[in-house]
Amino acid sequence: MIQEIFGNRVRDLRNSKMYSQIEFSQLSGIDRTQISKIEKGKLNVTLETIEKISGALNIEIKNLMDLTNVKKMRPFVKWAGGKTQILNKICELMPKEYENYFEPFVGGGALFLYLAPEKAYINDSNSELVCVYNCFKDSNMYIKLLNKLEEHEENHNEEYYYKIRALDRADDFKRLSMYERAARMIYLNKACYNGLYRVNSNGYFNVPSARKSKVNTYDRDNMLLLRNYFSNRDINVSNTDFEEAVKPAKEGDFVYFDPPYDTLDDKDTFTSYSKDSFGKETQARLARVYKELSNRGVKVMLSNHNTKYINKLYAGFNITIIKAKRMINSKAEGRGEVEEVIITNY
Numbered sequence: 001m002i003q004e005i006f007g008n009r010v011r012d013l014r015n016s017k018m019y020s021q022i023e024f025s026q027l028s029g030i031d032r033t034q035i036s037k038i039e040k041g042k043l044n045v046t047l048e049t050i051e052k053i054s055g056a057l058n059i060e061i062k063n064l065m066d067l068t069n070v071k072k073m074r075p076f077v078k079w080a081g082g083k084t085q086i087l088n089k090i091c092e093l094m095p096k097e098y099e100n101y102f103e104p105f106v107g108g109g110a111l112f113l114y115l116a117p118e119k120a121y122i123n124d125s126n127s128e129l130v131c132v133y134n135c136f137k138d139s140n141m142y143i144k145l146l147n148k149l150e151e152h153e154e155n156h157n158e159e160y161y162y163k164i165r166a167l168d169r170a171d172d173f174k175r176l177s178m179y180e181r182a183a184r185m186i187y188l189n190k191a192c193y194n195g196l197y198r199v200n201s202n203g204y205f206n207v208p209s210a211r212k213s214k215v216n217t218y219d220r221d222n223m224l225l226l227r228n229y230f231s232n233r234d235i236n237v238s239n240t241d242f243e244e245a246v247k248p249a250k251e252g253d254f255v256y257f258d259p260p261y262d263t264l265d266d267k268d269t270f271t272s273y274s275k276d277s278f279g280k281e282t283q284a285r286l287a288r289v290y291k292e293l294s295n296r297g298v299k300v301m302l303s304n305h306n307t308k309y310i311n312k313l314y315a316g317f318n319i320t321i322i323k324a325k326r327m328i329n330s331k332a333e334g335r336g337e338v339e340e341v342i343i344t345n346y
């Protein structure tokens with residue numbers, strides 16, 4: 001049992017750093033077949049191996065060995081700007097203590113699901129995504145969601161993908177049941193090209209199929225963890241603009257803003273999550289909201305690209321520069337490393 005738990009821990013940490021087993025083997029000097037055995041819980045590791053693992057993951061041994069609450073929830077969709085790969089860095093910059101957790105641009109929820117707070121306010125302007133979070137709060141909807149996902153998996157082919165994709169063109173789309181919209185969102189995310197969520201100027205989802213012969217829409221264990229979490233904690237889910245979503249935040253609460261990023265001046269960066277684009281003016285409005293919250297005694301953290309504009313908007317706050325791998329970009333040469341900032345008021 002303990003070997004299995006430790007193996008899951010190593011696999012999760014390795015995935016969060018986006019290392020393949022081969023890359024991890026080269027970094028740690030541990031044989032790849034041994035890594036595979038460790039991750040499957042089939043090897044009793046020595047102290048020397050633990051030291052090698054902690055070095056390759058750049059994590060202290062005591063953190064590596066923190067095996068409490070290891071079965072973590074994970075995002076149920078791939079999301080542009082998802083934070084899984086830089087979770088460790090974000091966690092290092094989190095406040096040590098806070099009351100309620102707010103994430104007004106929750107997206108796939110990498111940080112939120114990792115932290116699993118007792119009381120949280122999560123929000124996203126993407127109504128299809130929010131349908132999924134709401135399904136986790138309701139046992140009936142949750143079961144229907146899983147059944148519908150299985151139906152999508154069974155029926156999946158090219159023609160079916162485009163039939164499901166076209167549902168949002170119908171006038172009565174918003175009258176579909178919550179679980180149907182949620183299942184459509186997950187299915188399209190798993191079956192589409194690159195896991196993108198992109199809509200055209202009319203607000204219709206327009207990502208082509210990835211032409212997969214088989215699509216796995218969900219991981220049963222993860223879904224169980226998600227359902228269990230949402231039914232036992234106080235999680236408020238909303239579908240509104242970020243400014244509205246953080247209104248209830250009060251002194252001692254923590255808000256993490258992970259907005260669509262400012263465009264890198266000379267690069268073509270993905271920002272269109274919905275039909276309303278998130279331009280410079282919206283970045284400036286967000287900075288005003290950030291300052292208002294800060295003045296109210298709320299602890300605020302924000303991620304963005306390291307651009308001159310963002311540095312100017314948040315001058316006076318604590319700005320930490322980090323390097324992140326750019327994950328979603330249709331052009332292969334656009335997948336290198338980019339500089340991001342994490343801005344805190346504490």
Ligand SMILES: C[S@@+](CC[C@H](N)C(=O)[O-])C[C@H]1O[C@@H](n2cnc3c(N)ncnc32)[C@H](O)[C@@H]1O
Binds near residue numbers: 083104
């Ligand atoms: C960078 S992503 C968040 C990624 C997320 N942290 C994760 O780990 O997956 C930004 C999110 O903001 C949402 N969004 C865009 N404009 C918004 C607005 N005005 N108010 C609230 N959410 C918005 C998008 O739908 C998208 O999910």
